[in-house]
Amino acid sequence: MRSGAKVAIVGGVFAVVAGGVGYGGYNLWNGVTGGDSTVNTRSEAVPEKRSGPVTPEETTATAKDFLAAWAAGESDKAAQLTNDPVTAGPALLAYKEGAKVSKAVIVPGTPVGTKVPFTVKATVSHEGVSKELSYASELTVVRGTTTGRPLVRWLPAVLHPKLTAGATLRTGTAKVASVRAVDRNGVELTKEKYSSLGVIIDTLRQRYGAEAGGTTGVETWIESDAGTVADTTLLVLRKGRPGTIETTIDAGVQAAAEKAVKAYSQASVAAIEPSTGAIRAVANSPAEGFNAALEGAQAPGSTMKIVTAAMMMQQGVAMPGSTVKCPPTVQWDGYTFHNLEDFEINGGTLTDSFRRSCNTAFIKAITPLKAKGIHNTALGTTARDSFGIGLDWQVGVTAGDGSVPASESVETAASYIGQGKITMSALNVASLSATVKNGGFLQPYLVAKKYGDREFATAAPLSPGVAKGLRGMMNAAATNGTAAEAMAGVPSPKGAKTGSAEVGNQATSNSWFTGYSGDLAAAAVVQSGGHGGDAAGPVVARVLKAG
Template sequence: MRRARRTLAATVTLAVASSMLTGCFEEASPHDAVRDFLVGWQTEDYDLAAGRTDGDLATVRKALSDAKLELDAASFRFKITKIDMTGEESKADFHAEVDLGENNPLWKYDGVLPLHLVDGSWKVRWSPSVLHPQLKEGQRFAVDTEPTARQPVVDRAGDPLQSDTVLYVAGVYPAKLGDNAEEVVAQLSKETGYAQDRLLSRVRSSPPDKFVPLVTFGRSRYQAIQTKLEAIAGIKIEQQEQPVNPDAPRQIVGTVSALTPETEQKLGGPQRAGDSVGKSGLQQAYQDYLTGSTQTKVITLDLKTGRQVAQLEEWPGRQNVSVKTTIDRATQAAAEQAVADTETSALVAVHRDTGEILAVGTKGLHQERDALAGKFPAGTAFSIVAADALLKEGVSPKQRLACPQERTVGGAKFVHVGQPTGVTTSATFQENFAKGCVTALASLARRVTADRLTASAKAFGMEQPWRLPLKSFSGTLPSLSSDADKAKAIAGQNVEVSPLSMALVAATVASGTWRPPVLVTEPKSPDPAAEPVPAIQPPPVAMDPKVRAALTAMMRVGAAGTPAQGGKGKVYGVTASAGSEQSWFVGWQGDVAIAVLAKNYDAGAVAGSFFAGLGNPS
């Protein structure tokens, strides 16, 4: 589709330019011949072009048609730059732009059309040099390409996050096909679904003694079609190893497939057989970086020997590079093990001082769609953010609060699950925070303004447009227009968050500064193929030191004596409910901050297993 649009646009451009130029010359000038020849060549009206030459019509038509095939060109575009005339001789200079395929530069060159009068009409003096000044009799164009192997996605230590797998590439040696190229290509097209004309163009545009990859298969697809491929005379199979088998976190790394007719049509050139295409995760988001672009040369070949005569142009292609992530293998292994016994859970671990994502482990959830970009009720885990606002408003951690089974605030009803009917206990704000007493926390709604709650939420990263190459969700807080709204927010009932956003909340308290998440450190600039992202990351936001000290103490109490404190070393955090089935643990140990979301399972137990498996207490 891209090729068709380019060709049409080029045709219109020359037609308009030609009509304008026509009025600048008298009828007896050579301009009409030059114009008709170039328009005919550009629009593939080879009869029009050939009729404006002194050559054999069939020979000229074939030469122009072959040039398009030999270059595997999407389109030609020409501009007349100068016409000189001396008596019955004339010379026209023109500028050519040949589209060799999307993502490749245009091949630009300057050509010359010699003309002379034949029976009173101007004719282009035909020779192969009309097509290009360096093309001579007995020669043809060819395009020599060298695709580069796909680079890997790597962890923070530079080790690949995927293993090699074998791809099967069906191709041909053009010189060995003789006159059977069209038949061979027709059979391959029938069995694979690739467009016959595109396959044939690749064969005819390539050096005859070089293997031309045409179609790539994964193992299962190849095994299903192997017998049919082997029955096509002239088809050869080469095996290629490419780093496409993802390691954990598999859905973050993403999957890769061989090029298919559908993906080829979508992507356009210069992707060719042997190339691989990222289908998800970072493999898809950084497709252009990982694959780079094909090294391309336009050359001329001797028709008899098939040897290269001259190189007309060369493009080295864009260098492909590996994508370095912040994933830490040991942390990822601990996350995978921690969620293994659950049915539905997600664990995101980040470095407390940098916001770098160290691990994403899930069971029954998707690592990108749920762990990074999921929208879940925050529940009382949001009380960490609310506590920041309340402490700034002067609420003391030692203030005593009643914790009844039920309480109504501003017309909104709150129920503390697990509290016996008719029983009201009294405890400090710190203690109610630690055990997640919804009714006690909601009662503080009148002690904090809506603006203060909203400001704290934003300071902890909520609704911030951070820059991440994969889909993610920073959280949302509704407009707080009443005490009921504020109470619901403190209890996390009208707040949505993702496990990633809550891991960053834990990191904020642990380090004293909120920082946006980081998943990829190299390349430095976002990939143009990635999700749309802001041009600038939001800046870090430092906590009030006194508030942080108080909140750290509250979160130490929140983790003490719970399953989260399963290993050695101090753990800080809170275990919170988010409805009858979902629970959160948000906290940290040492320099690793985490958020765990679990369904019908104790999120604190998952956190405890993770910290024990990490084996790095402090």
């Protein structure tokens, strides 16, 4: 073995260190070949093709060979030990040359079946500066379909757990200046303290770093394919001078939101100041990855009855004190809709049906609108013109606008109770409550208009009668309805609406809840959380109390 690369046993496991500046391209195992092909670099006869599950011995040996070749900087050899050498080769080469990794120590852990975990300590060197990038990943050994050889199943995440298809690792002068994001009071917002803001801070830097007036540094980052998402910084070799970006986040409310969603494996919450539209908190569990609180697109369940009730008042179907029917079930185009446990309300008002979340009362509202020929479109019109749903929201970071499309037949009935084709995020639903509290829609935003020279979406204000009626119904739900338990202890003036949304073949419905207290409105969704007041309700209440 040549002296440029060293093989050692570290803590009872195999490790490889590629020595010197650069990898050196040393051949650690003569004759080791791979790839899902029939190529054989040896002079001996091609061995008999094996079949069946990969054995533990094959798993250990294949992982050892692959990690050794990778650590030695032999990208071609490492690629040939995968089931997709054509894709793996350039990715492994980019790790060495594009990411400027001058040395790598890779330590495999104990295999679990055909999976082998490992840790990487990579030394990144650029412009006279070197720093260590440490992380953990794993690989899986599979049997090649053509050769029968045990091979590493190629995935970009083998190189780094945050690496996805089409993305690559890069080291160099950062493309944009670093930023220092601060909350409404000047408190610094860091990814380490507010993990749900990590993606947002990266996006703010990508979009507005130049405007913030900072200088660039030297970094290692994950560059997405065609710049479709913000680059993810992995290591800072030399800091630039950060510019400051003021956000609307309230650090105290954000901390409460992050803590609240951690109680669930999948949950999102967003909070808005009704009087301004300023976003005070955005939190997700899990914190990293897809920002569901802003970009989610799910059926909002009975929280949609806020919009349906507004539509009923605007169209003269019913007012809060009007008597409406709430039977246990109702049919629409051959489909039977039920109330929870088939409850009914005899002689009740629209407010009673709202506070108890009666599905049938809101579906029966379709009948008078059908005579006008607007039953398939009226809900979407109200959502857009009065609540801003579906308009082009310029939040400052990536966010969905919500969707209430025209519908027909059974989907129309389902849409009136927040099912069908309707999709919203926690931010969209929080905006429903904010619009009610404020008496009109103000587009939510995370950074001021000056960043990116943006124009905010606008909608007509609610009429005084409709706004007052909605606030009264939401207050009834919060004090003497389905939301009362969750909202107990939340300061007045307050209002709320519960929701649960059935999704596909999901055994338990998603839990939705939205409400306001004083000048703060919030909404949360908990995947498979069941009734709105049970899971999402406590999340929203905790956020409102923090405001």
